[in-house]
Amino acid sequence: MTVLILTSEQDVTxxxxxxQLHEQGVPLVRFDPGDLPxxxxxxxxxxxxxxxxxxxxxxxxxxxxxxxxxxxxxPSEPAAHAAEPxxxxxxxxxxxxxxxxxxxxxxxxxxxxxxxxxxxxPWQLHLAHRSGFPVPATIITTYPQIARQFAxxxxxxxxxxxxxxxxxxxxxxxxxxxxxxxxxxxxxxxGPTLLQRxxxxxxxxxxxxVGDEWFxxxxxxEPGQVDGxxxxxxxxxxxxxxxxxxxxxxxxxxxxxxxxxGAFDFAEDSEGTWWFLECNQSGQFxxxxxxxxxxxxxxxxxxxxxxxx
Amino acid sequence: MTVLILTSEQDVTxxxxxxQLHEQGVPLVRFDPGDLPxxxxxxxxxxxxxxxxxxxxxxxxxxxxxxxxxxxxxPSEPAAHAAEPxxxxxxxxxxxxxxxxxxxxxxxxxxxxxxxxxxxxPWQLHLAHRSGFPVPATIITTYPQIARQFAxxxxxxxxxxxxxxxxxxxxxxxxxxxxxxxxxxxxxxxGPTLLQRxxxxxxxxxxxxVGDEWFxxxxxxEPGQVDGxxxxxxxxxxxxxxxxxxxxxxxxxxxxxxxxxGAFDFAEDSEGTWWFLECNQSGQFxxxxxxxxxxxxxxxxxxxxxxxx
Numbered sequence: 001m002t003v004l005i006l007t008s009e010q011d012v013t014x015x016x017x018x019x020q021l022h023e024q025g026v027p028l029v030r031f032d033p034g035d036l037p038x039x040x041x042x043x044x045x046x047x048x049x050x051x052x053x054x055x056x057x058x059x060x061x062x063x064x065x066x067x068x069x070x071x072x073x074x075p076s077e078p079a080a081h082a083a084e085p086x087x088x089x090x091x092x093x094x095x096x097x098x099x100x101x102x103x104x105x106x107x108x109x110x111x112x113x114x115x116x117x118x119x120x121x122p123w124q125l126h127l128a129h130r131s132g133f134p135v136p137a138t139i140i141t142t143y144p145q146i147a148r149q150f151a152x153x154x155x156x157x158x159x160x161x162x163x164x165x166x167x168x169x170x171x172x173x174x175x176x177x178x179x180x181x182x183x184x185x186x187x188x189x190x191g192p193t194l195l196q197r198x199x200x201x202x203x204x205x206x207x208x209x210v211g212d213e214w215f216x217x218x219x220x221x222e223p224g225q226v227d228g229x230x231x232x233x234x235x236x237x238x239x240x241x242x243x244x245x246x247x248x249x250x251x252x253x254x255x256x257x258x259x260x261x262g263a264f265d266f267a268e269d270s271e272g273t274w275w276f277l278e279c280n281q282s283g284q285f286x287x288x289x290x291x292x293x294x295x296x297x298x299x300x301x302x303x304x305x306x307x308x309x
Numbered sequence: 310m311t312v313l314i315l316t317s318e319q320d321v322t323x324x325x326x327x328x329q330l331h332e333q334g335v336p337l338v339r340f341d342p343g344d345l346p347x348x349x350x351x352x353x354x355x356x357x358x359x360x361x362x363x364x365x366x367x368x369x370x371x372x373x374x375x376x377x378x379x380x381x382x383x384p385s386e387p388a389a390h391a392a393e394p395x396x397x398x399x400x401x402x403x404x405x406x407x408x409x410x411x412x413x414x415x416x417x418x419x420x421x422x423x424x425x426x427x428x429x430x431p432w433q434l435h436l437a438h439r440s441g442f443p444v445p446a447t448i449i450t451t452y453p454q455i456a457r458q459f460a461x462x463x464x465x466x467x468x469x470x471x472x473x474x475x476x477x478x479x480x481x482x483x484x485x486x487x488x489x490x491x492x493x494x495x496x497x498x499x500g501p502t503l504l505q506r507x508x509x510x511x512x513x514x515x516x517x518x519v520g521d522e523w524f525x526x527x528x529x530x531e532p533g534q535v536d537g538x539x540x541x542x543x544x545x546x547x548x549x550x551x552x553x554x555x556x557x558x559x560x561x562x563x564x565x566x567x568x569x570x571g572a573f574d575f576a577e578d579s580e581g582t583w584w585f586l587e588c589n590q591s592g593q594f595x596x597x598x599x600x601x602x603x604x605x606x607x608x609x610x611x612x613x614x615x616x617x618x
Contacts, residue, residue, distance in 0.1 A: 099431025
């Protein structure tokens with residue numbers, strides 16, 4: 001039984017898991033969907049009620065019957081490296097590949113349909129409430145008047161992107177940014193805007209959840225720091241105990257969302273409360289493991305290796 | 310309690326359901342996501358564990374609390390009609406809108422995550438097998454050799470697109486096409502290709518399934534006709550009884566796929582067998598209803614109106 005890892009060539013986080021699987025003696029195939037068609041080839045047959053599928057990677061053939069688990073790490077767009085790439089070839093190749101994989105009994109980290117829903121920020125906030133996390137007050141609105149009232153009510157608010165980074169070349173990140181209450185909110189009418197009460201934080205928390213296991217890490221903040229994801233703050237990630245309320249909420253959230261893996265971000269305030277910021281269902285963990293020495297890659301490898309009896 | 314219909318302005322099928330809902334006295338809002346931001350506005354609050362959301366369409370405000378059901382018919386891309394449209398504005402607007410709708414207790418025809426998975430052709434074939442439909446032998450392959458063997462084995466095969474129409478302007482349809490066994494299959498290596506045993510059909514069958522109801526219609530074929538979707542064949546759609554095996558399989562398929570609505574296409578052969586071709590989770594039914602007078606719009610309206618006690 002083989003583990004299939006879908007990711008691009010340059011992926012240190014995947015390298016760590018591959019090393020663990022090799023150590024545990026688990027057969028694996030690493031494949032980038034961008035290499036289909038090309039270095040990758042596939043064939044699926046639907047004949048007389050039977051499904052048979054094969055994926056070939058660099059000449060090595062994997063039967064869909066023999067797939068134990070599938071880890072979607074950071075795959076390229078299907079057909080991205082084709083001789084004549086096009087949006088349609090990507091669509092055809094993606095449906096052929098992921099459709100064939102969907103016909104297997106392999107377990108997914110994470111299933112594509114669960115992953116797609118879990119990326120949705122408004123739904124994350126709702127799910128976080130339902131799961132029992134403390135969540136900073138948030139609005140998403142196209143009404144300048146409502147945005148202004150929210151900013152006046154909470155005094156310190158931040159603005160965030162909803163769907164992720166805007167596409168641009170070179171790629172541009174929009175860090176979470178403080179908005180003064182007397183800002184001009186007229187532009188809110190031009191597109192839905194997410195405002196959130198600012199949590200004056202003492203630390204960033206990253207909790208990486210793998211199956212039933214979790215690994216919490218803490219990085220102290222500079223006073224007044226808003227977005228700790230960019231630049232060097234001079235602080236390191238260190239292992240930390242997670243409160244029971246949080247680990248219970250993590251389990252509930254993942255169950256409701258149908259996720260096997262999730263990277264949860266929190267802001268720790270002066271009273272030690274962990275405020276839910278987001279759950280990234282494909283968040284990388286390499287940087288946390290390197291600083292904390294928490295055995296996250298080993299936990300991922302063990303989850304992928306596990307086969308139900 | 311209000312019914313929300315997401316569709317573009319020109320949509321005769323939606324018009325028919327709107328007329329039915331008006332007749333049944335059910336409050337409804339018709340909205341095109343392309344009009345957000347603009348004619349449409351929204352606001353969602355996530356404060357102290359509570360979610361409150363509002364959608365405003367042409368000045369009329371609908372509370373998310375009061376949403377009974379959501380019908381996704383044929384919506385434009387979010388923000389498609391914005392003053393300055395962009396892929397990023399569409400992504401932000403789409404997450405804001407569909408994310409807010411996902412936080413409601415409204416029932417969906419069809420839920421977006423189920424709809425996304427149900428569009429996948431390879432998975433449809435697998436699901437059709439599992440549900441008990443007769444399914445023509447099919448392969449999806451990047452191997453010219455396997456394509457050639459399949460064509461030789463079945464003598465008469467057709468080639469189909471996997472993911473749908475290739476994007477082009479003006480839009481271009483690729484009809485299902487017969488492939489002679491001595492064709493040159495070298496091009497199969499350039500992209501996954503779907504080949505299917507050709508069913509010499511006596512009729513096209515369209516079965517429209519709405520909740521627990523279904524409406525089957527039959528249109529006779531000319532001998533040798535391959536794809537009946539284009540052009541005038543001189544035959545009309547007529548109501549037909551569906552075999553028990555088929556209606557059972559439809560119920561199983563929809564349950565496994567999590568669909569409230571599905572338009573199933575079959576090819577009827579000389580022995581009267583209905584061969585599963587595909588299930589279009591958003592297939593329109595207006596043309597069937599106009600020819601058969603089957604009350605499909607009424608069934609959709611009734612499903613949307615229904616509120617669990």
